[in-house]
Amino acid sequence: MSSTTPRVRTRFAPSPTGFMHLGNIRSALYPWAYARHHGGDFILRIEDTDTERSTEESVQVILQAMEWLGLGYDEGPYYQMQRMPRYREVLEQLRQAGMVYPCYMSTTELDALRERQLAAKQKPRYDGTWRPEPGKVLPPVPAGVQPVWRFRTPTTGTVSWHDYVKGRVEIRNDELDDLVVARPDGTPTYNFCVVVDDIDMGITDVIRGDDHVNNTPRQLHIFNALGATPPRYAHLPTVLNEQGEKLSKRHGAKSVLQYRDEGFLPDAVVNYLARLGWSHGDAEIFSRAQFLEWFDLDHLGSSPAQFDEAKLRWLNAHYIKHTDGTVLADLVRPLLWAQGVVAESPDLSAVCELLRDRAQTVNELADQAHLFYRPTVPDAEQLAHHLSDAGRAALAELRDAMRNLAPWSREAIAATIKEVLKRHGLKMPQLAMPLRLIVTGREQTPAVDAVLALFGQDVVLARLDAYLGAA
Secondary structure: OOOOOOOOOEEEEEOOOOOHHHHHHHHHHHHHHHHHOOOEEEEEEEEEOOOOOOOOOHHHHHHHHHHHHOOOOEEEEEEEEHHHHHHHHHHHHHHHHOOOEEEEOHHHHHHHHHHHEEEOOOOOOOOOOOOOOOOOOOOOOOEEEEEEEEEEOOOOOOEEEEEOOOEEEEEEHHHHOOOOOEOOOEEEHHHHHHHHHHHHOOOEEEEEEEEHHHHHHHHHHHHHOHHHHHHHHEEEOOOOOOOOOEOOOOOOOHHHHHHHHHOOOHHHHOOOOOOOOOOOOOOOOOOOOHHHHOOOOOOOOOOOOOOOOOHHHHHHHHHHOOOHHHHHHHHHHHHHOOOOOOOOOOOEEEEEEEHHHHOOHHHHHHHHHHHHHOOOOHHHHHHHOOOOHHHHHHHHHHHHHHOOOOOOHHHHHHHHHHHHHHHHHOOOHHHHHHHHHHOOOOOOOHHHHHHHHHHHHHHHHHHHHHHHOOO
C-alpha cells in the first residue's frame, strides 16, 4: 500500500437475532484476514436495531464464536441502538437538504398497492404517492398518523460499483423505489444506519454475503447524499449445504459453537472456512500465518461454495495429528473430568500423543483415552476366540519375562514379545490380541508395545496376574 492509500478498515456487522452457522462467521473471517494482511483495523459492530428479534444471548454467541476462532477485533463491539442520537442527527441533515420526506401510506394501503401491482404482473414497489415534486399536489395528511421517512431515490440514470467478486454491477435507478429510512417512532432503519456507521468508522472495504447485494445501490445513494466516499465492496457467494441448499438452521446447519463443543480445533475450522470461497493455488492445508500472508480479494470465488463436513473432519484430524500432546491434554482433561475420569497416571500428554492419529475430534480423543484411566474386565467370549492353549503358555512366559524387564520401555517390550513369539512359533496376533484384551479390554488399540509402555509395568503385570493367576 502506498503512503497515500487510506489505512484499511473492515468490519463484521452481524445482527444478533439468533442462529450463527459457519457461513455467517465466514463473513467475519475474510474482513478480519484482509485487515490483518494489510496491517489495518477490524471492527465489530452489532446491528441490533431489530429490537423484537435481537437478544443478548445472540450477542454472546457472536462474541464467543469470534473468541474461539481467534478473530480478534481492534474496535468494538459497537451497538447500533447506542448510536441512535447520531443517526437522528444525520437524518435531520437529510431532512434539511430535502433528501427525505414523510410518507403517510399505511401498511394496509401499501399491501393493497402491492396486490394490485402483482395482479398487473408488475414489480411490487412503493409508487411515490407522498414524494414531493414541483407542481404535485399531495394527498391530505391523515389525522393522528405518524409517518415513515423515505429517501428520495434518483429516478433517472444508474447506480454502479466495482465488486471484487461480481465485477461491475450496474442498476437502473428507476428499478428502485424510495427506501424507508426511519420508522413512525423515529427509529432509523438498517440501510440508513449502516451508511452512517461506515462513514463514522471510516470503513474502507465491506466484505459480506451476497444477500446484501440488493442493499448496496440503496446504500450508495445515501453515501452520495451525504457527500461521502463509499467503501469498496466484495459480496461473497452463498454457502450451500451438502444437498445444495442454502446453509441454514432450517436445512440442518450447526451453530458455530456446536463445532467447538464437538471437539473441532479453531485453526482447523479457520483453515476450512478460508477455502470455502477463496483459494491460493492448490494449497489445501496452511497455517493461520500463511493464510494472513496470502489472503487477498482477487482470488475470492464467484460460485457458491458447498459445505462438506466430512472434509472438515478430515482437516480437523490432520490438525489434531500435528498438535502437541500437552496442548491436546489441556483440551481433553476437562472432558474426562466431566465424565468422572481423573487422568493422573499415565501422563495424559503422552496418552494424547499416542492416540491422536486415530481421532478426528478432541471428543473422540477423550473417548479413546478412557482405556488408560478406567479399570477393565476382558470379555470372556472375545478372549476365548483369540486365546489358544499355545497362546496361553506364551502369555504366561511373556508375563514372567516382563516381570524383570528393565527399563520398562516400548523398545524393550517389543523385543521381549518377539523373543517369546519365536520360541513358541506363534504369529503376532496369536499373542498380541489376547494381551491387548487382558490389559485394555479392547480388541482395537494402537501398537500393543506402545500401549503397554504407557500403562506401566505395575498395571500390566497386575492385569496379567489377575487373569493368569499370580506366579
